[in-house]
Amino acid sequence: MQKNTAFRILVSFFLTQCCLAQVDVVYSDLVWSDEFSVNGPVNATNWFHQTQLPVGGSWFNGEVQHYTDSQTNSFVDAGLLNIVAKKEIYTDQGITKAYTSARLNSKFAFKYGRVDIRAKLPLESGTWPAIWMLGKNVNEPGAYFSAAYGTTNWPACGETDIMEHGIFPSQSINYIQSTLHTPSSYGNSVNSGGTIASDLANNYHVYSMNWSPFQISFLLDNVVYYTYNPAVKNDSTWPFDKEQYLLLNIAMGGIAGNISPTFTQNAMLIDYVRVYQNTTVDTQAPANFTAAVGAVTGSSVQLLLNATDNSGMLEYNVAYGALNNTSSGMSGVQKSVVISGLSPNTNYTFTVSANDLAGNTAANSPIVLNATTGELVQCGGNSSEAQQGSFSTGYNYTFQTIGTDVKITFELLDTDKVGLVAYLWKQSPFIESQMTNVSGNTFTKTISGQTAGSTINYAVKFAYAGGLSVTKYISYVVGSNCALGTTTPSELKQFSFPNPVEDVLHLQLSDHQNKIFLTDILGRMQLKSVVTSSHNLDMSSYKSGIYFLRVENSHGIQNLKIIKK
CATH class of the missing domain: 2.60.40.10 (Immunoglobulins)
Structure with missing residues (x-):
């Protein structure tokens, strides 16, 4: 395809002007590219053919191809890089396979920037085209950088899947996905997002990744569809503070499913690969x-x-x-x-x-x-009760009110589950939404726009290799605080009146000595006091609104919702 300098300038201008709202950092200086303008073999200055089989003689995920450096599997023609998967008997490294393909490593590695790759994909059953990146430090014998820099095993090196297709059988044929693999989540990683493109078989699309020190965003045709930005960035969640290199390949079979019996060959066609960074020296301070x-x-x-x-x-x-x-x-x-x-x-x-x-x-x-900080407004507990499946040990849970939000956190105490993910279930109307892994077996999700004093009911589905277990539904009164004990209002014969209150709130409590704590709807402490069994609380100076009164005594803890006129 025809490519020229004016076109590159136009692309750079487009990135700067249109994508500022799309990504957190705009990268506009082209630092490395391949325009595939010379017919014949792949440019050996830019690309390395990775052909060495992993230990065991097969590629990962049950794939069935040999990767070769043959020009029949990768070549440039008419301005396009052709990565060709073929059905053919091929013997290499003493092992014979029925399919061949190509896996290219870029000889360029970088940290932070933007990648744009314009490509057209094969859609035949059993093909798995991918545009992705690995840490330059990956310990993978046969990879270009491994001999000199391979100090770190996968997934600790970090893997960035810019685009994958063909391994999502429940999705549309035009669905593509981006995924991050880290020590905190890998394999069937929860850190993924996808979108549906228009006619992948016949249309070229631009697959992009924008990588800053703060987040990684993925774009289809300059529109962001997924951003990875963990709240805590450490070696487990963010191995993306080191250089990575690009990989282009088509795998066959394995988790891509059965290969069509009529398959002979198909190709991923790549128009260009471009990497942008910001290279201008900046000496002006904020x-x-x-x-x-x-x-x-x-x-x-x-x-x-x-x-x-x-x-x-x-x-x-x-x-x-x-x-x-x-x-x-x-x-x-x-x-x-x-x-x-x-x-x-x-x-x-x-x-x-x-x-x-x-x-x-x-x-x-x-x-x-x-x-x-103010008084913590939350309730928590633990249980082993299940509505589906079972728990060998059980789970901990907390519901924390933060303004009009409620942060829900569940920790699975069972230690024998592999590939664990969690989904929050709202009871009515039923809604399932994925939770965020905090660390280990702890997952959280925040629901917004809640009304103080209302009751919400949620459960969690823990899914793992070989099955799932669902907790019981747990009721929580938004804005209530039972973090320091068990709330037993049915057993405590304690009263507050009138409610709503205008001036004086009369308290009739169970003990001769009681601790009371008054907080507003945002959890801010308004009053702490030790009072007798009969006490008048002057609320005439308080603003109108909802308050929560916690009473602590030898009988337990009781939370009372107070409405000030």
């Missing part, structure tokens, strides 16, 4: 840096950050105790950073700095902020 405390709950503090920079992007680093939180923000746009997992009733000091991606630091960095 300006107008401000930082302030926003909403505070029993387990989180919101920080409101802003700065301007000529690059258009900022990196904010928040240090507190021995921990750090790093996130990105757009120049001149207020960034909300919520620091979660904090202890209730605790003072925290946050040291905040603003940098650009070149490492220039705002002149007034760091800014030091202090905030004290």
Whole structure:
């Protein structure tokens, strides 16, 4: 296909102008490409043919092909790279197989940037075309970088699947998917997202990945359809802070399913491969840096950050105790950073700095902020009761109210489950939604727009290799707090009246000495006191709204919803 300099400039302009809202960092300098403009063998300066079989004599996932360096399996013609999978008897490394294909490694590795690959895919049953990346440090004998840099096993090296097709039998024939494989989730990874393209067999599409220090986004024809941005970035969730290289291949069979008996050959046609980064030296530091405390709950503090920079992007680093939180923000746009997992009733000091991606630091960095968390508004417990399947040990659960959101967390205590994923079940109307893996067997999901005092009912389906187990439905009153004990309102003969209250709330409690805690709808502590069995609580100065009164005494804990007129 005809390609020229003007076209490249147009593409660079298009990336800069149209995609700013699509991705967090716009990369516009072309640093490596192959336009496939010379007919014949694949350019050996750019590409390496990976042909060495893994230990055991077969490629992974039950695939049945040999990868070869034959020009019949990979070649350039009329401006297109042809990666051809063929049905043919082929013997290599002492092993005979019935199919051949090609697997190309780029001889270029990079960290952070954007990849654009324009391609047309084979759709025949049993074909598995893929455009993907592996860490340069992967220990995979036969891979281009492995001999010199292979220090890390898969998946700790990180795998970035930009596009895969043919291994999703329940999806449309035009469905493609992007997936991240990390130590925290791999194989049937939960870190994936897909979309449906238009007529993959006959149309070329641009498959893109935009990789910044903060997140990885995947695009089809310049439209983002999935972004990976784990809340905690460490070796388990984010091995994507090291160089990776590109792979292009078609696998046959295995999890791609049965190969059509009429299959003879098919090809993935690639028009171009382009990698963009930002190479211009930036010496201008961020300006107008401000930082302030926003909403505070029993387990989180919101920080409101802003700065301007000529690059258009900022990196904010928040240090507190021995921990750090790093996130990105757009120049001149207020960034909300919520620091979660904090202890209730605790003072925290946050040291905040603003940098650009070149490492220039705002002149007034760091800014030091202090905030004290409120009372934790949550309920929790554990059970081994199942409505489907069974639990050998059981599960822990917590429901935490954060403003008008409820964060639901379940931990499976059974230790014999492999390939574990979790789905949150809403009882009525029934809705199933995937939960996020926090660590180990702990999963969480936050539901928004909840009404204080309303009752919600949720269960969790744990799916794993060989089966599934579903917890019982658990009821939670939004805004209630039973974190310090068991709530037994039916057994406690305690009263508060009138309710709604205008001035004085009369309390009739069970003990001569009782602890009471009054919080507002956001979980902020309004009052703590020790009172006798008969007590009048003056609420005349409180604003109208919903409050929660927790009573602690020798009989247990009771939570009361109070409405102030």
